[in-house]
Amino acid sequence: MASEDLISRARAGDGEAFRALTEPHRRELHLHCYRMLGSVQDAEDALQDTMVAAWQGLGGFGGQASLRTWLYRIATNKCLNALRTARRRPAKAWDIPGIEPPAPTRQGTAVWLGPFPDSLLDGGFDVPVGPEARYEQTESISLAFVAALQALPPRQLAVLILRDVLGFQASEAAGMLDTTVRSVTSCLTRARANLERQRAHLRHAPSTIGSAQESAIVARFVRAYEAADLTALVELFTDDVFLSMPPMPHEYQGVDVVTQFFRVLLVPGRRYSLVPTRANGGPAFGSYVHGADGQRHATGLFAVTVTDGHISAMTRFENTVLGWFGLPLTLPAGRRTEST
Template sequence: MGEAAADLISRARAGDGEAFRQLTEQYRRELHVHCYRMLGSFQDAEDVLQDTLLAAWQGFGGFEGRASLRTWLYRIATNRCLNARRSAGRRQAKEWDVPHVEPPEPTRLGEVVWLEPIPNALLEGVIDAPLDPEARYEQTESISLAFMTALQLLPPRQLAVLVLRDVLGFHAAEVADMLDASVESVKSALKRARASLHHRRPTTDDREPPPASDSPSEDAIVAKFVRAWESADLDALVALLTDDVFMSMPPMPFEYQGRDVVARFCASIFRADRRFDLIPTRANGQPAFGAYLRAPNGISHGTGLYVLTLTGDRICAMTRFENSVLPSFGLPRSLPHLPKLG
């Protein structure tokens, strides 16, 4: 530990709030992402992050430096997340509430209706950080919506162990200390979590990898999607979808699997001359769009956020979130009709 860090710790123990802020600021973003992985809800993660930092500040006199400050903060954050999972009622499923749209019968009803997207702006410096030797998942994969959904279906302690070991690369002994558990129980929980995750995650072995973020290949798919969606060109949209394309829309539990039924859902969205403007953004490391329904008065009203999952030059999943998430992405609730080129 350097002299500067030791001085900050000494000052923070003595009640210097600015010293505490300087010590913890570098970990704030990664702790936020950790809470998000644990809880699946961007809003809940924000709340627990604040609770974590308050608890760390109030208990900083007890920080003895036996573990690193980062490990100590992760211990607090993880246990605050576990408490939140135990005590808080999960977000409830919503009924279908899109006016003048009658969707097809869903393929099934989803369980993780509390899932929310996280803006890419909050992932900078986190998902591109070097992996710890113990980590098993690429950082971009470990924040994807498919991975997040599978995580949320794990029992809370298994979820915590898998994230701490396989995503963040903490050693088994460190995780055991964080959870006040034995190393053997951590290893057992990790084995069960890995098996469950493998069973629940979509099979991707025979899929092409997605194009690199912001690459010409990704840009080409995204441009085709925007043209098709904004012009309500169902044939052009369907041509972009894989045969097994998957669509979900938390907090509504409706899920659709397969190109034909997803096409029928999109047709229901486009009916009655409903036309949209799409504003690009990124969520969970994936292309995303704020969707704005054009109104006769020249204003487009935000209806939700669509996040695309790509494979090769096709779309293999679409996730629709409510318009309440738009402000988190710096997107307005409404905007003037946008002029279309060409």
């Protein structure tokens, strides 16, 4: 078989053969690491560690499982190690100058959560899943779902993704985690119960991805935001609209308090431009404030969830994520620039 020849050549030190073996799985492994870690940069780091470990450990690959399963084993364990560091990160204090936010509804815990560019989904999103999968791939990449996953203990997180998202059998998951089928089954039961307790977030899953209705709502959002038209903006929100802004822990639930937040953000004399992109399967925008120097300066990225004809959730990320979306930190004055 061609794969056996590639494995033999890779074991002998042929880097091109190793790349030919692993490249078909690279995007899906990156997405797997993102679901585990909630950060595209952390996922990229874990993926690189996975590839180094695979290259160094290829001699120990005995072929009892598929190469894909073997790579998932390495990636999952690299992510479990990385979670020990990621979850120790402190929340960031409010640091938006000139804006005093209303009191948050609650303090979020997944302060390391970041967006995943749709441009990276090709080759990683529509991968075959096993018969054990319980979630549609569109739901399994949504910000609401990924945020809810981050509330699970690391071992439960790994088991739930392997079993319910990717559809690996219990025996396969047990092999990846060096444990027993009984332990995996028990862990999965606890993980599902814990995930159910996160349904307050999961109910904001998008229902109109890529539809004409979504496009119409998004267009109205852009017009209202750029015009600082608070009334038109609030008309788009559901009654229980949810707003979060990692790495700051502030979270707002409900149309009244979210309206208060945008009232202090969209003030007279401050103008914004929104540059469209897509994140986690849904609409997103690079946000730019018009400066006195004639430039437009990036303030962050908004990811928007449209549910049943209204905006049900928004997540604001810092401008440090914009590079993943091909968006610059400054734009010249003039017409809005389409994202790449």
